[in-house]
Amino acid sequence: MKRLLLVLSFIASLIQIKADEGMWLMMLIERLNGVDMQKEGLHLTPEEIYSVNHSSIKDAVVHFGGFCTGEIVSPQGLIFTNHHCGYRAIAEASTPEKDYLKNGFWAKKKSEEFNAKGLYVRFFVRMGDVTDRILSKLNKDLSEEQRKIIIEEQIKAIQKENSENGKYTVVVKDFFEGNEFYYFVYQDFKDIRLVGAPPYAIGKFGGNTDNWEWPRHTGDFSVFRVYSDKEGFPASFSTENIPLKPKHFLPISVKGTKEGDFSMVLGYPGTTNRYLTSxxxxxxxxxxxxxxxxxxxxxxxxxxxxxDKDHATQLNYATNYAQVANYWKNRAGTIEAVHKNNTIRDKKELEKQFQKWAEKTENHSVYGDLLNKIQAYYTESSDRNIEKNYSRLLQKNARYIKNAFQIGDILEVYLAQNDHSKALMKPELQHAIKQLYAGFNPQLESEMLVRMITLYQSKVAKDVASIKADNLQQLPELIQSSIFANETSVLNFLEKPDPKSLSQDKLYLLALAYIKNNQELAEKYAKGEEIFKKHSRLFLDGLRKALPHKKFYPDANSTIRLTYGQVTSLPKRSDRDYSGIQNNYYTTMEGMIKKYKKGDAEFDLPASIMKLYKDKDYGIYKDKNGKLHLNFLSNNDITGGNSGSPVIDGHGRLIGIAFDGNSEALSGDIVFEPQLQRSINVDIRYVLWVIDKFAGAQNIIQELSIVK
Structure with missing residues (x-):
């Protein structure tokens, strides 16, 4: 009965929420009728969006590579996603002689499509609520470790029950800090091929300068195709595979958008922390x-x-550089937005309301001291949390640490084997070494390790430091003399393995000590983390009870969500150029041409774009005002992971591809800012115009179902 009351309370809270806020679970869509999505402009039934037994829109949305979203747009498995989502695959297909990042790529027939190695797409099949099942096995007297063991046992059972002997991937996720649990059934396809990508000057127009900013003029899209075996089932890459025949694909509207039009986004938002304390x-x-x-x-x-010195290095490091640059600007913008939007002040006001409720006699024993305990955790773990951030970036970017540890660990095992076992292991070990050193620039990596360790040691408190390099000036020489200096030196060691050389290798010893110290630190703080998780779970449980009329929805956690709202403008700023913009919810070709700077890495354009603009050759893709619209804004609630998500109109037709948010609301992962938070989307007409008029890829256009 208690569980039923909680569910009814949660559903009641949905009815009061504005349409533009919240990332909703698919199985709750029918209940969202209380908000009356039809009045917002939706002309579909809930079952046309999410159905287990029949094809629906959810069957046209894929988790792209585990880090982005994509949409199926043809009966032959064609996928649209963002250019920055396909960036790695485009870079890996490129060479200095055939630079597809710079010049673009268009397969004019299926035999020209590139195998995107390691890329997969995940189709969502169904989901279910297992909250009662799991919570019934738990009680308040369990330690967090005991709780974790019981939950993991239940998860394994749920996965086995729903996988149909390995046919499906089953993921169980907790929501509201472990107060609810749902399972998700997926089907993964691993034969994904690159079909088309605009040149960098279109796909990344504006570069880092325009990233997270509005107005935007970016053609952030790329085109892939998913293949299956001849029976339509997932299969590894093979020339025998055929284009997938999807359960559903999205028709495309070239009607255009106007302010106030209904917009719906389905995708895989990564992480939000909307219930984080002040x-x-x-x-x-x-x-x-x-x-x-x-x-x-x-x-x-x-x-x-x-x-900047070497083209091959530019291609090899392009993906990592783009990722680091994206998060660098995001984190900096978030700091600014939190202060500007008074986010901490607003959170404290919310916590005052919670504390007033928690002080009541019937609530005090469980909830009364929670905020004090949570505050104490942050005080005690502050230095450790700072260390985690410097450490995370060091591990991501300093590949010598990763390579020395991973390969050295395998070599330890290899050296302990007899000759027969070594002969069996050797080919796989050689392959692993080549993969870890693929695109590796020793000079860059040597300087990276020195700079990152120097920064780490200057900023991290000594009592929580994991890496201790005594003489940084000698580090470059230490690297050069190491077994792990480059691919050749590791492979040479493999030909004449010497246990003593490995045990005395200073780079390997540095990496080992760092990992060991990091593990010991994690163990030292594990108990505090365990208690903090419990307090966070209780806080959110109490907050939902204390504020029954407040809007509550689960934080994003890489599960498929729906968000709906409208095409919406943004207040203009005095420091921005709004050339070509009549109403501040869209941009046009005129604005992009005004930003054009010949030879500039961020704002250059191909000559053919300039010619098409001069001729006003926009075809069927021009707006009723005669202009070519490039990007538009909507108030859909999105975050990282939504990149590549379809923006869908009230009839279920594709009108755009979400690719970014705006700097004014970079605090959006913590709190939704209804007046400022926007999704920046590529207008689908610009996507089609680039494919058709710029690239001349008629084969792609002919596959699509275009509604005029």
Whole structure:
């Protein structure tokens, strides 16, 4: 009965929420009728969006590579996603002689499509609520470790029950800090091929300068295709595979958008922390994110120095540089937005309301001291959390640490084998070494390790430091003399393995000590983390009870969500150029041409774009005002992971592809800002215009179902 009352309370809260806020679970869509989505402009039934037994829109939305979203747009498995989502695959298909990042790529027939190695797409099949099942096995007297063991046992059973002997991937996730649990059934396809990508000048127009900003003029899209075996089932890459025949694909509307039009986004948002306390936000913006920003900036400086010198290095490090640059600007913008939008002040007001409720006699024993305990956790773990951020960026960017540890660990096992076992292991070990050193620039990596360790040691408190290098001036020489200096030196060691050389290798010893110290630190703080998780769970449980009329929805956690709202403008700023913009919810070709700077890395354009603009050759893709619209805004609630998500109109037709948010609301992962928070989307008409008029890829256009 108690569980039923909680569910009814949660559903009641949905009815009061504005349409533009919240990332909703698919199985709750029918209940969202209380908000009356039809009045907002939706002309579909809930079952046309999410159905287990029949094809529906959810069958056209894929988790792209585990880090982005994509949409199926043809009966032959064609996928649209963002250019920055396909960036790695485009870079890996490129060579200095055939630079597809710079010049673009268009397969004019299926035999020309590139195998995107390691890329997969995940189709959502169904989901279910297992909250009662799991919570019934738990009680308040269990330790967090005991609780974790019981939950993991239940998860394994749920996965086995729903996988149909391995046919499906089953993921069980907790929601509201472990107060609810749902399972998700997926089907993964691993034969994904690159079909088309605009040149960098279109796909990344504006570069880092325009990233997270509005107005935007970016053609952030790329085109892939998913293949299956001849029976339509997932299969590894094979020339025998055929284009997938999807359960559903999205028709495309070239009607255009106007302010107030209904817009719906389905996708896989990564992480939000909408219920983070004021103490957590303060730690984030005053200590954690500044550490991330500084470490990212250092890594970017090193990469750019060597990328500017060598084309091959530029291609090899392009993906990592783009990722680091994206998060660098995001973290810096979040710090600014939190302060500007008074996010911490607003959180404290919310916590005052909670504390007033918690002080009541019937609530005090469980909830009365929670906020004090949560605050104490952040005070006690502050230095450790700072260390985690510097450490995370060091591990991501300093590949010598990763390579020395991973390969050295395998070599330890290899050296302990007899000759027969070594002969069996050797080919796989050689392959692993080549993969870890693929695109590896020893000079760049040597400087990266020195710079990142120097920064780490200057910023991290000594009692929580994991890496201790005594003489940094000698580090480059230490690297050069190491077994792990480069691919050749490791492979040479493999031909004449010497246990003593490995045990005395200073780079290997440095990496081993770092990992060991990091593990010991994690163990030292494990108990505090365990208690903090419990307090966070109880706080959110209490908050939902204390504020029954407040809007509550689960934080994003890489599960498929729906968000709906409208095409919406943004208040203009005095420091921005709004050329070509009549109403501030869309941009046009005129604005992009005004930003054009010949030879500039961020604002150059292909000559053919300039010619098409001069001729006003927009075809069926021009708006009723005669202009070519490039990007538009909507108030859909999105975050990282939504990149590539379809923006869908009230009839279920594709009108755009979400690719970014705006700097004014970079605090959006912590709190939704209805007046400021926007999704920046590529207008689908611009996507089609680039494919059709710019690239001349008629084969792609002919596959699509275009509604005029």
């Amino acid at each position: 103490f957590g936000i303060q730690q984030m913006v005053e200590k954690d994110y500044p550490a991330w920003v500084e470490a990212s900036k250092t890594a970017m400086e090193v990469m750019k120095k060597y990328m």
